[in-house]
Amino acid sequence: MSEIAAPLRRSEQLGEEIEERIVTGQYRPGMRLDEQDLADEFGVSRTPVREALIHLASAGMIEMRPRRGAIVAQASPTRLCEMFEVMAELEAMCGRLAARRITPAEQAELLDAHRACEVARDANDPDAYYHLNEVFHQRIYQASHNSFLAEQADALHRRLRPYRRLQLRVRNRMKTSYSEHQAIVDSILSGDGEGAADKLQRHVVVQGERFADLVASLSALQVQNPA
CATH class of the missing domain: 1.20.120.530 (GntR ligand-binding domain-like)
Structure with missing residues (x-):
């Protein structure tokens, strides 16, 4: 039987889209990612956006900073x-x-x-x-x-x-x-x-x-x- 990838949850789909934009330079290092702006852009509530950002923070793609929210991490x-x-x-x-x-x-x-x-x-x-x-x-x-x-x-x-x-x-x-x-x-x-x-x-x-x-x-x- 061939391996079939399981369908991605909405937060996982958002996470992949955001990380793709990070690596392609659309979201540059040091850029602030606003939850509401992202929710408006992707046409979703803030909940899956927040889940996606938490996942990306655990992977080191972004940093969660007090009073500034999500910031794109820098990697040379x-x-x-x-x-x-x-x-x-x-x-x-x-x-x-x-x-x-x-x-x-x-x-x-x-x-x-x-x-x-x-x-x-x-x-x-x-x-x-x-x-x-x-x-x-x-x-x-x-x-x-x-x-x-x-x-x-x-x-x-x-x-x-x-x-x-x-x-x-x-x-x-x-x-x-x-x-x-x-x-x-x-x-x-x-x-x-x-x-x-x-x-x-x-x-x-x-x-x-x-x-x-x-x-x-x-x-x-x-x-x-x-x-």
Whole structure:
């Protein structure tokens, strides 16, 4: 059975729209996000807006400040690179443990998630691939059977969500990502912990050309969306 993403709640939909606007520069670092203004803009009550802002604050995308409300957090390219380095190490640990501990049922779930990503890749749908890619990585976290590690990996993954989405829009990145997934799956299913760790680390870390692509994408989007 193919993996099917569950429908998003209204607050989750708002959260994704707001974080997308943050990463594309429409909502610039330091900008105040007013609950009522957002509610009016999206045609909803303040309740789902407030829930979305609380979620984004927990993910580090915004800061909740006394008397100022929600403020878009600042993250420099260097800071993003540092976070991706940590993310890569957490994922490597998950992959190493998953290769040793994954159950037959979890193997089937990982393969389902991988095949779902293939469908999105073939459809050239980066947004669908982004959501299904999250499911794929979640399957690896769960298969590590280390709940603390999975919680830490999930928390940082959420913090980097909009930037991982942005990366998928770089030319050929979706196709390359899927090929990297295949190598990761092969290592995990064969019980090769070190191979899985190495492939996941290289899959996630942002260095060299990938770092340059990320910086260029951020810069280009800021030019398209001036303050």
